[in-house]
Amino acid sequence: MTWFKExxxxxxxxxxxxxxxxxxxxxxLNSEKKLEEVKAQIETKKANLQKMKSxxxxxxxxxxxxxxxxxxxxxxxxxxAREKLIAFRPEKLDNVxxxxxxxxxxxxxxxxxELFPEDGGLPDNFNLGFEAYAVGLPKEEATGILTYQLGxxxxxxxxxxxxxxxxVLNLHRAKLPAENGEPWPDAVGGKPGVxxxxxxxxxxxxxxxxxxxxxxxxxxxxxxxxxPPVAHRxxxxxxxxxxxxxxxxxxxxxxxxxxxxxxxxLARVKNPSPIPTAGKSASAAKPKEDDFGGGxxxxxxxxxxxxxxxxxxxxxxxxxxxxxxxVFLRADLLLFIEEQKFPELK
Numbered sequence: 001m002t003w004f005k006e007x008x009x010x011x012x013x014x015x016x017x018x019x020x021x022x023x024x025x026x027x028x029l030n031s032e033k034k035l036e037e038v039k040a041q042i043e044t045k046k047a048n049l050q051k052m053k054s055x056x057x058x059x060x061x062x063x064x065x066x067x068x069x070x071x072x073x074x075x076x077x078x079x080x081a082r083e084k085l086i087a088f089r090p091e092k093l094d095n096v097x098x099x100x101x102x103x104x105x106x107x108x109x110x111x112x113x114e115l116f117p118e119d120g121g122l123p124d125n126f127n128l129g130f131e132a133y134a135v136g137l138p139k140e141e142a143t144g145i146l147t148y149q150l151g152x153x154x155x156x157x158x159x160x161x162x163x164x165x166x167x168v169l170n171l172h173r174a175k176l177p178a179e180n181g182e183p184w185p186d187a188v189g190g191k192p193g194v195x196x197x198x199x200x201x202x203x204x205x206x207x208x209x210x211x212x213x214x215x216x217x218x219x220x221x222x223x224x225x226x227x228p229p230v231a232h233r234x235x236x237x238x239x240x241x242x243x244x245x246x247x248x249x250x251x252x253x254x255x256x257x258x259x260x261x262x263x264x265x266l267a268r269v270k271n272p273s274p275i276p277t278a279g280k281s282a283s284a285a286k287p288k289e290d291d292f293g294g295g296x297x298x299x300x301x302x303x304x305x306x307x308x309x310x311x312x313x314x315x316x317x318x319x320x321x322x323x324x325x326x327v328f329l330r331a332d333l334l335l336f337i338e339e340q341k342f343p344e345l346k
Contacts, residue, residue: 075344085230088261089336093144098137101146105130108154115161122168128153129173129236142178145335149176149234152260152333156238159253164246169326174235184232231334235265239328247327254331266330273323 096104109128116122127134128150138146153173160168177184242250247269254262 082230085261085336086338088259088334089338090148093148095140095142095144096147098140098143101143102133102137104147105133105150108150112154112157115157116166116168118166121166123170126171128157129171132175138179139181141181142176145176145178145234148335149173149333152234152262153236155257155260156236156254156262159257160240160250163242163250163253165240165242165250167241169239169241170237171239172237174237176234229337231261231336233263234333234335235330236333237328237330239326241324241326243324247325251329261334261336263332263334264329265332266328268328270326270328271323272326 105128109126112128113122113126125131125134130146130150153171157168251264251267254264
């Protein structure tokens with residue numbers, strides 16, 4: 001301390017020099033750190049630019065405008081398709097009393113039974129899949145959607161009868177959420193269900209879970225992409241016995257229906273005969289005539305059969321034969337959502 005008192009000027013100079021040196025060192029290290037950050041940013045921008053240059057088209061202002069026009073065209077086509085699908089939706093789904101629905105159900109079942117008058121044409125205790133309401137009444141808030149489904153099932157069995165199907169083996173109608181007083185699983189506020197594989201040959205996909213990345217530095221939480229539904233599903237399962245021609249005729253009518261939209265999920269066709277009988281199959285038969293005297297084109301039939309095709313056709317005739325086929329069909333009746341709309345681009 002004596003030396004600092006005797007050499008105040010020199011001591012002050014040393015102190016100031018040490019302070020300035022510390023300041024310079026601090027700013028120098030800080031500047032070096034910022035320089036490294038700037039270099040890293042430059043390298044990132046160079047990498048992004050290189051990635052963008054490899055894109056087709058290159059993201060220029062012109063290509064961005066072209067991309068926007070293409071997107072507008074896609075949305076326009078999607079809206080047009082949506083309007084065609086919405087046409088399958090009924091104008092109204094008004095609820096009725098449980099008693100009125102029960103009377104409508106009984107009348108509809110009687111109509112369907114008249115279409116299949118032969119013994120064994122329909123399953124025992126047949127009630128169009130509404131066996132739960134043979135003695136009870138549904139919830140009134142579910143009668144609107146149930147009435148729509150009832151009409152679709154009546155249409156389904158009418159097409160079966162007109163196609164020439166004489167024996168329906170089984171019909172199973174999955175219970176709708178509204179029957180339990182619940183919303184649709186994909187509706188706002190609904191509880192989406194998880195589909196699990198129930199066994200071999202069930203046709204349902206196995207539920208898989210993606211392993212989550214370990215938590216740590218640099219991990220960002222990605223938002224899950226939830227696609228809005230376009231329709232509610234009403235599953236049914238149907239099995240029947242019919243000749244090959246009647247089966248094809250029914251499936252064709254179902255696919256070309258302009259009243260109800262059925263989406264086939266699974267179809268299994270089996271010939272129960274251990275050795276198919278010989279004879280011409282429906283695919284080799286002559287085309288039927290429609291009400292206007294014209295020929296109906298049979299799906300899968302070739303109009304010009306060459307001599308080279310004749311041996312193959314004879315083999316197919318022996319395999320298919322004239323036996324009745326057992327057909328299992330799992331399909332969804334779709335109720336398209338009217339509120340679903342696509343975004344508009346300016």
